[in-house]
Amino acid sequence: MIIVFIPFQEMHRDISGRADPVRAARRLRVGSMEVLVLGLVAFAIAGTWLRAAVARRDSLATAGTVFCGVFVQALPFLGLGVVVSGLIAVFLPPERLVRWLPRRPESAVLAAGLAGAALPGCECGSVPVARRLFGDGGVAGAAALTFMLAAPAVNPVVVVATAVAFPGQPKMVVARVAASFLTAVVMGWVWSRWGRIEWITRRLPPNAMHAPGTGFRWLQFCEVARQDFLQAAAYLVVGAAAAAALHVAVPARVFEHVGAHLIIGVAVMAALAVTLAVCSEADAFVASSLTMVPLVPRLVFLVVGPAVDVKLLAMQSGMFGRAFAVRFAPVTLVVAMVVATLVGGLLLGGSA
Amino acid sequence: MRRETENTVLFLMGLSIGLITFTGAFTRYVKSALLPWLALTAVLLVGLALVGMIGDIRRGGARHDDDGHSHRTGIVWLLVVPIVLLIFVTPPPLRPQGATRVTNVSNDVLRRAFPPLPPGRAPEVSLPEVVMRAANDSSGSLTNRLITVTGFVLNEPDGADLARIVIICCAADAQLARIHLRNHDGGATFRFADNTWLRVEGEVIPAVRQPHTAPIPTLRAVTVTPVDAPANQYA
Numbered sequence: 001m002i003i004v005f006i007p008f009q010e011m012h013r014d015i016s017g018r019a020d021p022v023r024a025a026r027r028l029r030v031g032s033m034e035v036l037v038l039g040l041v042a043f044a045i046a047g048t049w050l051r052a053a054v055a056r057r058d059s060l061a062t063a064g065t066v067f068c069g070v071f072v073q074a075l076p077f078l079g080l081g082v083v084v085s086g087l088i089a090v091f092l093p094p095e096r097l098v099r100w101l102p103r104r105p106e107s108a109v110l111a112a113g114l115a116g117a118a119l120p121g122c123e124c125g126s127v128p129v130a131r132r133l134f135g136d137g138g139v140a141g142a143a144a145l146t147f148m149l150a151a152p153a154v155n156p157v158v159v160v161a162t163a164v165a166f167p168g169q170p171k172m173v174v175a176r177v178a179a180s181f182l183t184a185v186v187m188g189w190v191w192s193r194w195g196r197i198e199w200i201t202r203r204l205p206p207n208a209m210h211a212p213g214t215g216f217r218w219l220q221f222c223e224v225a226r227q228d229f230l231q232a233a234a235y236l237v238v239g240a241a242a243a244a245a246l247h248v249a250v251p252a253r254v255f256e257h258v259g260a261h262l263i264i265g266v267a268v269m270a271a272l273a274v275t276l277a278v279c280s281e282a283d284a285f286v287a288s289s290l291t292m293v294p295l296v297p298r299l300v301f302l303v304v305g306p307a308v309d310v311k312l313l314a315m316q317s318g319m320f321g322r323a324f325a326v327r328f329a330p331v332t333l334v335v336a337m338v339v340a341t342l343v344g345g346l347l348l349g350g351s352a
Numbered sequence: 353m354r355r356e357t358e359n360t361v362l363f364l365m366g367l368s369i370g371l372i373t374f375t376g377a378f379t380r381y382v383k384s385a386l387l388p389w390l391a392l393t394a395v396l397l398v399g400l401a402l403v404g405m406i407g408d409i410r411r412g413g414a415r416h417d418d419d420g421h422s423h424r425t426g427i428v429w430l431l432v433v434p435i436v437l438l439i440f441v442t443p444p445p446l447r448p449q450g451a452t453r454v455t456n457v458s459n460d461v462l463r464r465a466f467p468p469l470p471p472g473r474a475p476e477v478s479l480p481e482v483v484m485r486a487a488n489d490s491s492g493s494l495t496n497r498l499i500t501v502t503g504f505v506l507n508e509p510d511g512a513d514l515a516r517i518v519i520i521c522c523a524a525d526a527q528l529a530r531i532h533l534r535n536h537d538g539g540a541t542f543r544f545a546d547n548t549w550l551r552v553e554g555e556v557i558p559a560v561r562q563p564h565t566a567p568i569p570t571l572r573a574v575t576v577t578p579v580d581a582p583a584n585q586y587a
Contacts, residue, residue: 032357039432040364047440055444064443069381069523071434075369076389079396222403229400230358230428233365237430243524285522 059248067244071236074282077161078232081281084157086225088119089129090217105139109188112143113181116150126151127312131319134200141195146188149332152280153180153306162302165284171347172295176284179303179343183336187307190331201321235311239278243286258293262341265297270337273305280306296344303340308333353428359404361431366397368438377438379584380445382522445585446517446526447547448506465491474498474553478587479516480529486558486569494556501571502579505548506530511540514552514571516587529587531556532570542576551577 043050054060100115101108116126130148134141152158154177166172258265278286283305287298308329317325353361372378373390382390437443466489469475477485477499485494503514515530533552535541544550553575559567 032353033360036357036360036432040436043436043440050441054441058447061444062446064437064441065380065446065523068434068437068443069519072369072372072378072381072390072438073386073522073524076386076393079393083396219403219407222400222407226358226362226400226404229397230362230431234427234430237433241433247524285524288524 063244063248066247067240070240070243070282070285073285074236074240075233077157077281078229078236081157082225082228082232084119085228086221089224090221101140101143103139105142105192106189108139108143109146109185109192112146112188113150113154113185116147116184117154117177117181119151119155127315127319134320139192141197142188142192145191145328146184149184149187149307150181153184153303158280158284158306161281162284165288169295172299175299175343175347176302178347179299179336179340180306182339182343183303183307183332186335186339187328187332190335191328199321199323199327201323202319236278236282239276239282239286242276243278246290258297262296265294266300266337266341269293269297269301270304270333273301274309274333276305276309278305278309295348296341299344299348300337300340304333304336307336353426355404355408358428359401359408361428361435362397362404363401364435364439365431366394366399366401368435369397370394372438372442376583377442379586380443380523383519383586384584446523448504448515448517448528465489466493469493469497469499474500476500476502479503479514479531480518480587482531482556482571483529483569486531486556487567494558496555498553498555498574500551500553501531502549502551502582503531504581505533505542505544505546505550507544507546512542512544513568514550517585519586526586530568532568533576534570534572536572536574538570538572542573544578549579549581551579 054064100111102111126148129151130144133144133147135144159173159177162173162176163170258268273283276283276286283302287301290298290301313325313329316328320328369390372381373387373394378384378386378390466485468491469477479501482494482499482501501514503516506513506515512533513530514533515528518527518529532540533542533550536554538557552571552573554571554573557570557572559569
C-alpha cells in the first residue's frame, strides 16, 4: 500500500513546482538514461538466475504470471485509449464542445454525461480536459465535472473491456454503465447547487495548442498519446502489482467473508478501488479476476475506481486546487458507492 | 525522468510486447486470441517512441519543460518492472497451485443439448469441454464414446487426476478443470509424477450431480501416452 502513496506525494510536490528533478539529475551527473541502461544490463546478466529463482518459488511465479496477465491484457485497451484521447485532444478542441452545450445547468450536465459516454478516454486524460472545459466555472463548470467522471467510466472502450472481462454477464455491463452515468450526473448537479468557485485555486497556463498545419497536428497527437500512455501505464503497473500481490497474499477465506456481508464487501471493494488506482480501461479485468467476491461489491469497485482514486486525487488537487479535491473526492466516493450498490441490487440482485 | 529516457522506456515496452508476441510466450499470460491486438500495440508503442526520438533529434535535443503540463514523471520508472519481467524473467505458465480450485458453474440453466462430437474413432476433446459436457449435456454425447483428452497429472490421495488450467481472459482469472483418471476397471492404478503431460484415450463416466459442488467426471482410460507440454498450456 505504501507504493501507492509515493506517486501521490511525488506528483503533488512536482505540480506545486518546489522540486526540480532535472536540475538535481544534472548536479549528480548520473542521468536517468545511465541508470536505465546500467539497470537493464544488470538484469540481462542476472536474467537466467532470476528466471530460475522465480520458477522455483510457487508464490513468486504465480504473482509474476498474474502481474504479466493483468498488464499484458490491459495494454491493447490502453493503447486504443491513448490513440483516441490523442485524436480528441488534437482534432476536437474543448472550446467547440462547450459551444454545443445547452444553457440550463440541469440539461447541460446531462449533455456532458452523454458526451463523456461517447468519447473514450482514460481518467488520467479526462482530468486535464475537464479542467480546460471548466474554464472559470458557471454552467460549463458543472458540465465539465460530469464529463470528467463520465468520460473514463462510460465509454465504448470501457464497455467493450467490461463485456470481454465478464463474458456471459451482460447485466454487469449495463449495471456499470448505468451506475457510473448516474454518479457523474448526480455529482454535476451537486456541484451546480453547492459548488463554490473560490475552491478552484489553480489556473491553467494559456492554451498554446491548436496551432495550424496538419503535419504539426500529427506530431502533437503523438506527443499527447505518448504522455498519456506513459502516465497511465505506470499507474497500471501499480494496479497490476497490487492485484498480483492480493492473489498470492490474501487467502481466499477473506474474500469469502467479503462475500458473506454486503456492507463489508462494498466498503472493502471501494477501499480497494481507491487504493489500487487501476485505469478504467483495465479495471474490469482486475475485477473479473477477483472471482471470490460477489458481483455487487465488484460493481462498486468498477464504479468507484474511475471516479475516485489516489492518482485522481493527486491530479485533481494539481489541476483544480487542493480545497476543491478534498471536498469533491470524498463526496464522489460516497455517491458512487451508494449509487453502485442500489443499481447493483436492482440489476444484479442476489446472484453471486 | 528525462525525455530521452522516457522514449527509451516506451521503445522497450513496445519491444517487450513484440517479443512475447513473437515467441508465443504471451500465451502464458493471456488468451491466444489477443495476438493481433498485442502486435498492433507493440507497433503503436515503438512508433510513438520513434516519433518522439526523431522529433527530439530534429529539434536538436529534448525539450525539458514541455507545455507547462507539469506531468512530472518519476512514476514512469515503474514501467521498468513489466519490461524486466517480460524480457528477462518471463514468469512460467501458472501451475495448479495458482489456479482457483473451482470448476465450471453447473446449474440447470446451463443444461442443454451440445453439438455432437467430431467423427472418428477417438476424437480430441478439450478437458474443460469434457467437464462441461459431462455436467450439462442433455444429449449425452459422451456416453459410450471413446475420446482423446490431453492434460497434466495432479496426484490426489485417492488417485491421479487429469487437469488443465482454464483462463477466461488472462492469468489472473485462472481456474482449474479436472477429471479423475482411472483404468478401464475404475481402479486408481496410474503412477505418474505431478505435472506429467498425458494424452489419454478413454470413456467418460459422468459424476453423480450434487447441488453445491461441481461434479468431477471420471475418465476410464484405454491407452495412456506421456507427451510433451503443449505450447499453449491453458485451455
